[in-house]
Amino acid sequence: MAASPEAKFTEETVLWVKHHTPKLITFAISRPESYRFAAGQFSRLGFHEGEGYIWRAYSVVSAEYADTLEYFAVLIQDGPMSARFARMKAGDTILLDKAATGFLLPERFADGRELVMLCTGSGIAPFLSILEQPEIWQRFDRLVLAHSVSHSDELIFNGRIAALREHPLVGEHAAKLTFIPVLTRETSGARLYKRLPELLKNGSLAEAAGFPFTQENTRFMLCGNPEMVKDTFQALLGMGFAMHRNRIPGQILMENGF
Known part of the structure; x- marks a missing residue:
């Protein structure tokens, strides 16, 4: 039996958001104690959207040993994920896939x-x-x-x-x-x-x-x-x-x- 979507991700808190230019932002989210990644890998981040979800992959900026997870995003005009990021603020909720991936190691x-x-x-x-x-x-x-x-x-x-x-x-x-x-x-x-x-x-x-x-x-x-x-x-x-x-x-x- 396939696992439910909820079993594959956690809901995390946005800790801060910084807009460097109209198109470039960095932000950090809370990190579950069980979350592991290797430097060079990426996370899947997402949001609830209607009855489903929207997901995109973003490389982790943080060190492997950091207490929080930091990301860098380029906002794309009319991009659905970019629209979410553009209005995102500290205290908001974001979804984090439990498994990091990638082979740029x-x-x-x-x-x-x-x-x-x-x-x-x-x-x-x-x-x-x-x-x-x-x-x-x-x-x-x-x-x-x-x-x-x-x-x-x-x-x-x-x-x-x-x-x-x-x-x-x-x-x-x-x-x-x-x-x-x-x-x-x-x-x-x-x-x-x-x-x-x-x-x-x-x-x-x-x-x-x-x-x-x-x-x-x-x-x-x-x-x-x-x-x-x-x-x-x-x-x-x-x-x-x-x-x-x-x-x-x-x-x-x-x-x-x-």
């Missing part, structure tokens, strides 16, 4: 000395969670996070990334990280100004990272809009890198942002 790489995380928009969310895990800093000699957005006001996590230097668990390793903000429709407020696939092809991204990307040492994780993920993947294939699979080790893991 750095531990899937069996080797490598450098981890390069490439993202657009809300695709930065899983990497923010990953960067708060001490294991990632101990595992890799160098970490690179490149966040590509259209306009400078969308680089809302620059301060959070800079604050990793003072993080009680990972701050001592912070010098390993190179953060590269990227803009595609402006020419101020970032280090680079073209799409990520182009920056890979012309060598600008490796130059900004401070080391050459090699099959032996460099591992890539991609997350963001499907077009970026597809084009970046193709650029990496053209550079000699390969998709990582459970039985066939490679250098690339990827996931479309939600």
Whole structure:
């Protein structure tokens, strides 16, 4: 007999909501003691809608050990979930699927000395969670996070990334990280100004990272809009890198942002 829908989710409380721009919000919800996830995974969040439900997947921004669950969302015009988020406030109720999922997990790489995380928009969310895990800093000699957005006001996590230097668990390793903000429709407020696939092809991204990307040492994780993920993947294939699979080790893991 199939479990009832109610058995698969919990009702949680919205703790706070912050509107960074008219389209970008972050928010936190209460976390059940039984809720487990690995940094890089996503939750399914939902609301009651009529006699049914509306669900969408959002990567967890919080560290695995955090007491609350934080998320980052891009509001889409006429999007049913976005409409809910736009009017959401502290104290509201939100539904949380009991099972986190996703395979954008750095531990899937069996080797490598450098981890390069490439993202657009809300695709930065899983990497923010990953960067708060001490294991990632101990595992890799160098970490690179490149966040590509259209306009400078969308680089809302620059301060959070800079604050990793003072993080009680990972701050001592912070010098390993190179953060590269990227803009595609402006020419101020970032280090680079073209799409990520182009920056890979012309060598600008490796130059900004401070080391050459090699099959032996460099591992890539991609997350963001499907077009970026597809084009970046193709650029990496053209550079000699390969998709990582459970039985066939490679250098690339990827996931479309939600």
